[in-house]
Amino acid sequence: MVEPSTLRDARDAASRYAWKEAFDLFASADAVAPLEPEHLDEMAECAWWIGKMHHCMALRERAYREYLKKDDPRHAAGVAIDLAQHHGDLGDQGDAAAWLQNATRLLEPEPEGAEHGWLHLARALMAHAEGEDDAVVEHAELASEIGGRHGDKDLFALGHAFHGISLVANGADADRGLAMVEEATEGAVSGELGARATGMIYCMMISVNAQLADWQGAGHWTEAATRWCDRQAINGFPGICRVHRAEILRLRGFLIDAEEEARAATVELGSFNLMFSALAFRELGEVRLKMGDLDAAEEAFRQASEMGVTPHPGLAQAMVQRGHPEQAATGLRRILASNGLGPLERAKMLPTQLEVALSLDDLDTARAAADELAAIAGQHPTPAMRAMADVGAAAVLLVEGRLEEAAIAADRAHSLFAGIDLTYEAARASELLGRIHHAQGNLAGARVEEADALVAYEQIGAVVDAERARALLATQA
Template sequence: MTELSTVPEASEAASRYAWGEAFQLFAAADAVQPLGPDELDQMAECAWWIGKMRHCMALRERAYETHLKLGNPRRAAHVAIDLAQHYGDLGERGTATAWLQNATRLLDGQPESAEHGWLSFARSIAARDDGDLDAAVKHAAQAEALGSRHGDKDLFALGHAFQGIALVYTDDPEQGLPMVEEATEGAVAGDLGARATGMIYCMMIAVNAQVADWQAAGRWTEAATRWCDRQAINGFPGVCRVHRAEILRLRGFLAEAQEEALTATTELGSFNLMFSALAFRELGEVRLKMGEIDAAEEAFRQAEEMGVTPQPGRARALVQRGRPGAAATALRRVLGSKGMGALERAKLLPTQLEVALMLDDLPTARMAATELAEIAVNHRTPALRAIADAGEAAVQLAQGDLAEAERAARNAHKLFTEIDLTYEAARVASLLGRIHEAAGDLDRARAQHEAALTTYARIGAVVDAAAERAVLATPGPA
C-alpha cells in the first residue's frame, strides 16, 4: 500500500472513530514518508483514544515542531495547548505550564481566533486545578464567547459546561447544573466532536456525583459507557469506570465495584494520573468494606502518592485497626485545610461524626451533624438529605432523645432505600436497632439488626456483617 493511498484511508477511519485502524494506517504511511503536521496531529488523536498517551504526546511534539518550521504559529499554538492538557493529565504540572506559555507566546499579537478560546479553556482547567474557581469561571466564559464568535461548537460547549462545573464547585449548583445539562444536550445529539463529547459526558457524571445525585450519575455513567463502547475507545472508559465503581459500591455490588475500580487503575495508569488516583482510592473503599484491610491501605497509599487524599477511607481503616484517636486527628487535619468546598466536606463529615461518637466527643459530632444539615438544605439532593438525617439520628441517640433519633433515622432509611443505596440503608437499619435497644424494645431492635446483617452478608460487607453478628449474639441491650 502506498503512502498516498494510506493517508486518506487513515483519515477516513478516524472520521468514523475506528481509532485503532486509523492509527495503524497512519503509522504505515509515516514509515514510508514522514507525515505532515496535520496528519501527525490526527495520528496523535487516534493514539489518545486508544490509550497510547506517550505515543500521542510524541506525535504532537513532532507536529508542533513541523508547524513552527512551516511558519504556522496558530496551528502550533493549538498543538501546544493539547500538549499542556496531556502533561497535566499525567501530573507533570511544570511541563504543562511551559506548553501553555509556549501557546501564549505564539498567539500574542495574532488576530483573534478560536485558538485564543482554546487557550482560555486550558487556563480555566488550570485555574480549577489550582483551586481558583473564580478564575476558572472567568476563563471558561471567555472560551465560550470565543467559540461562539468563531463558530467552534466544541469550544462553545466545553466553555459553557466548564463554567457550570466551576459554579457547582463554588456551591452554586442552581446556576451551574443547568449549564452542564445544556452542553450535554449537544453531545447526546451528536453535534460535537468525539473528544468534546467524551469530556462533556465526564463533566456531567462528575457534577452529579459531586452533588450526590447518584441516580443521575448512574444514568449518565451507563450512557457514557455505551458511547465509549460504540467508539472502540480504550483509555477514556477508565474515567467512566471510576464513577461506576463508586455507584456500584454505594448500591451494594461490592465484587463488581472492585472489578471496575481495579480495571480502571490499569486503564488509567498511563492516561490520566488524577483519575488513576481516584480509582485507587475507590478500590481502597471497596476492599475496606470487604474486610481486606491490608489491601485497602495499600490502595489508599497509592492514591495519596498520586496526589489524591485517601480520606475518609484511611480514617475508617484506622478505626478498624483500633485507632479511632488517630482517625479523628487525620480527619480534623484534612477538614481544617483551606479551600475545601461544602460538597467535598460532606464526603468527610459523616466519618468525622461517627469517629467522634466513638470517642464520646459529642461537641465535634454535633458540629459535624449541623454542618451536614446546612449542606443538605443548600444542595437538596435525596442522598445528602439522608446522610444529614442519619448523622442527626446518631447524635440524638447519643444525647438520649430517642424519639427524635428514630424519626431522623426512619427518614434516612426511607430516602436511602428509594435511591437504591443499599449499603447506606443497611447502616441506618443497624442504627435503628441501636435506637430501639436504648428504648428497651429488644424485639424491634433484633429485627433491624437481622435486616442489616442479611444485607451485609448478601453484598459481602464482611466487617459490618461481623459487627452485626456480635450484636445479635449479645443478650439484652447492647
C-alpha cells in the same frame, strides 16, 4: 496533491472513530513518507483515544515543530495547548505551564480566533488543578464566549460546562451550574460535538451529579457514557467512567463488581490520567475496606495518596479498624480545616468525622459535623444528601437521649437510601435504627432492624459490617 491511499484510509477510519485502525494506517503511511503536521496531529488524536499517551505526545511534538517550520503559529499554538493538557493529565504541571507559555507567546500577536478560546479553556483547567476558583470561572467564561463568536461548538460547550461545574464545586450557584452542564450535555447527546468534547462533557455530567450526591443521575450518565464508549474503540474514557461506575456499584452493594471496575480503571488510567488513576486507587481502597481486606485497602489508599489525592475518608475508617481512632480524628480534622475544600467535598468527610468523634465521646465535634451536614443538605437537597444528614442527626440524637426524634430521623434516612437503591447505606441506617429501638426498650423492633441489616451486609459481602451486626445480635439473644 492527491493523498496516498493509505493516508486517505487512515483519515476515513479516524472520521468513523475507528481509532486503532486509523492509528495503524497513519503509522504505515508515515513509514513510507513523513506525515504533514496536520496528519501527525490526527494520528496523535488516534493514539490518545486508544490510551497510547506517550505516543500521542511524541507525535504532537513532531507536529508542533513542523508547524513552526511552516511559519503557522496558530496551529502550532493549538498543538501546544493539547500538549499542555496531556502533561497536566500526567501530573507534570511544570511542563504543562511551559507549553501554555509557548501557546501564549505564539497567539499574542495574532487576531482573536478559536485558538485563543482553547488557550483560555486550558488555563481554566490549570486553575482548577491549583484550586483558583475565580480564575476557573473567568477563563471558562471567556472560552465559551470566544467559541460562540467563532462558531466552535466544541469550545463553546466545554467552556460552558466547565464554568457550570466550577459553580457547583465551589458552592457559588449549584442550580445554575448544573443547568449549564445539562445544556452542554444536550449537544453531546445529540451528536453535535466532536468525540473528545463529547467524552469530556459526559465526564463532567457524571462528576457534577456525583458531587451533588445525585446517584440516580450519576448512574444514568455513567451508563450512557459507557454505551457511547462501547460504540467506539476507546481505551481512555472507559477508565474514567469505570471510576464513577465503581463508586455507584459500591454504594448499591455490588462490591465484587465494584472491585473489578476500580481495579480495571487503575490499569487503564495508569499512563493516561494521573488524577483519575489516583481516584481509582482510592475507590479500590473503599471497596476493599468494605470487603474486609484491610491490608489491600490500606495499600490502595497509600497509592492514591502518593499520586496526590486524599485517601480520606476511607483511610480514617481503616485507622479506626486498626484501633487508632485518635489518628483518624486528627487526619479528618486536618483535611476539613483546608480552605480549598468546598461544601460538597466536605459532605463526603463529615459522616466519618461524626462517627469517629462519637467513638471518642467527642459530642461537640459530632454535633458540629451533624449541623454542617444538615446545612449542606439544605442547600443541595438530593435524597442521598438528605439521608446522610438524617443519619448524622439520628446518631447525635441517640447519644443525647432524644430517642423518639432519633428514631424518626433514622427511619427517614433508611427510606431515602432504599428509595434510590443505595443498599449498603440503607443497611447502615437499619443498624442505627436498631440501636435506637434497643435504647427505647423496644427489643423486638431492635432485633428486626439489626437482622435486616445483617442480611443486607451478608448479601453485599460487607464482611466487617456483618461481623459487627452478628456480634450485636448475639448479645441480645
